[in-house]
Amino acid sequence: MRLTPAHKTLIALSCAAAFGGFAATAMRDALESPALASPGAATQAPAIAALPAAVGTTPLPSLAPMLARVTPAVVSVHTKQRVRVSPFAGDPFFRRMFPELSQERINESLGSGVIVDAARGLVLTNHHVIEGADEVSVTLSDGRTLKAEFVGSDPDTDIAVMRVQAPNLSAITFADTTELRVGDFVVAVGNPFxxxxxxxxxxxxxxGRSGLRGLGYQNFIQTDASINPGNSGGALVNLEGALVGINTASFNPRGSMAGNIGLGFAIPVKLARDVMGQLVATGEVRRGTLGLETQDVDARIAQGMGLSETRGAVVTRVFAGSAAAQAGVRVGDVILAANGERIDDRNALRNFEGLQAVGSRVTLDVLRDGKALQLGTGLREQPRTLAGTELDPRLDGATIAELPASLRQSGAGGVLVEAVARGSRAARNGLQKGDVIVAASAGSFDDLPGFRASFTPAPAQLVLRVVRSGRQGDLLMQ
Known part of the structure; x- marks a missing residue:
């Protein structure tokens, strides 16, 4: 978007007169729920001296006409969660002996959301705003409070969709973020604190910002607009009033309550729109996968392969029948880019994969034996669960699943034992529901495809390294 002198003057004025702060939570591992509401407390904004309407005969530019169109589409999100509180919170034995002493408490919290489809009443917000809530309602800018219906959410991208029913809703339009550039002016609207x-x-x-700890798949817009607790799910718009992103997080080493330091992050609207489309259609998000395992390029590997930079992801395994196998990817290839996006390490490649839908076409820039190649393929669906018997008879009765997003975002790797049938072979071998398998006879792995690959070929002796209740041990599967 080309900026006129009027735009520049406008921004200078709006920055000088801006009140309060907007936007999201701190890094999710620093603040796991939005700012708590103060029941019954009504806060009135202080009066601010108005700027003159003109200087001489020249009218002053203003964001007000654009915001008059945008603000009716931004809502406050209120959540309620019922929890049981025991006086023996630190003692599991007494909690079980005296369950009648537990009392129900209702936790309330606040966030923000954006109406993106007035006809269907669809509201975009963050997953962490409504996570675990028993009741959700939204308050419109005109004061109406509406009960919200949960449509679906995706923890890995922190996107959630709700539905409200009411006449005369106002929706925001979507911007084309492919043309968004560093230095473009943006405006944030939300409900901080x-x-x-x-x-x-x-x-x-x-x-395209990524690499932020604890925030799932990442392709953020970074902005210096103020980000404060309670604005998670709010709108980031351009000067035309079109939605650029959904505000999701801020960064401050001292925590979110220490104030804004100009490091705010928003989910690009294209990603949010793609996720919303899947959630509305099916209630879940299906992701594509290349079907390979990689490791980081270190100095030794870079020197051995003649790389000028210590970056990229070295392919260590290609799964049979995968998209990568179809493309001709080989063990030892170094992936340097995907669809033109720079790949610095294995996490960057995993992040890229996680943001692609099933069937997406991908072009990989690969270095093989010192020669640059381009390999193309279509991504196939990433499985979420596997029956143990599909992998090995010694796992019969177990259901193995990907780790939940909360564990992956804390840095954990491996797979989750989702269920174990009573009396099954897996149960007799000592597997329990909730176990996290972090390694097998063939070595460690990061995810479900890696676990599956460890059974090719089938090991003569199967030993699983399991984490259970914070403790690690080995199980011999017979």
Whole structure:
């Protein structure tokens, strides 16, 4: 978007007059729930001296006309969660002996959301805003409070979709974020700290930002607009009032309550829109996978392969029948880019895969034996669960699943034992529901495809390394 002198003047004025802060939570591992509401407390914004309407005969530019269109589409999200509180919280034995002493408590919290489809009443917000909630309602800018119906959510991208029913809803339009550039002006709207709808402004500090700990699959827009608790799920818009992103997080080494330091992050609207489409259609998100395992390029590997930079993902295993196998990827190939996106390490490749839908076409830039190649393929669906008997008879009766997002985002790897049938062979071998398998006879692995690959060929002796209740041990499967 080309900026006129009027736009530049507008931003200078809006930055000077902006009140409060908007936007999301701190890094999710620092703040796991939005700011708590203060029941019964109504906060009134302080009065601010108005700027003159003109300087001489020249009218001053203003964001007000654009915001008049945008703010009716931004809502406050209220959640309630019922929890049982025991006076013996630290003692499991007494909790079980005296369950009648537990009392129900209702936790309330606040966030923000954006109406993106007025006809169907669809509202976009963050997964962590509504996670675990028993009741969710939204308050419109005109004061109406509506009960919200949960449509679906995706923890890995932190996107959730709700539905409300009411006449005269206002929806926001989607921007084309492919043209978004560092330095473009953006405006954020949300409900920080529960004080009411607030607008702040800034610029795009970076695009395609990733590598932030604890935030799942990442392709963030970074902005210096103020990000504060309670604005998770709020709108980041351009100067035309079109939705650029969904605000999701801020970063401050001292925690979110220490204040804004100009490091805010928003989910690009294209990603949010793609995820929403799958959630509305099926209630879940299906992801594509290349079907391979990789490791980081270190200095030794870079030197041995003649790489000028210590970066990339070295292929260590290609699964039979996978998209990577169909493309001709081989063990020892170094993946340097995917669809033109730079791949610095194995996490960058996993992040890229996790943001692609099933069937997406992918072009890989590969270095093989010192020669640059381009390999193309279509991604296939990433399985979520496997029956143990599909892998090995010694696992009969067990259901193996991908780790939940909360564990993966904390840095854990491996697979989850989702269920174990009573009296089954897996049960007799000592497997229990909730076990996390982190290694097998063939070695360690990160995910379900890696676990499956460890059974090719089938090991003569099968030993599983299991984490159970924080303790690690080995199980011999017979």
């Amino acid at each position: 529960g004080i009411g709808q607030t607008v702040t402004s800034g610029i795009v500090s970076a695009v």
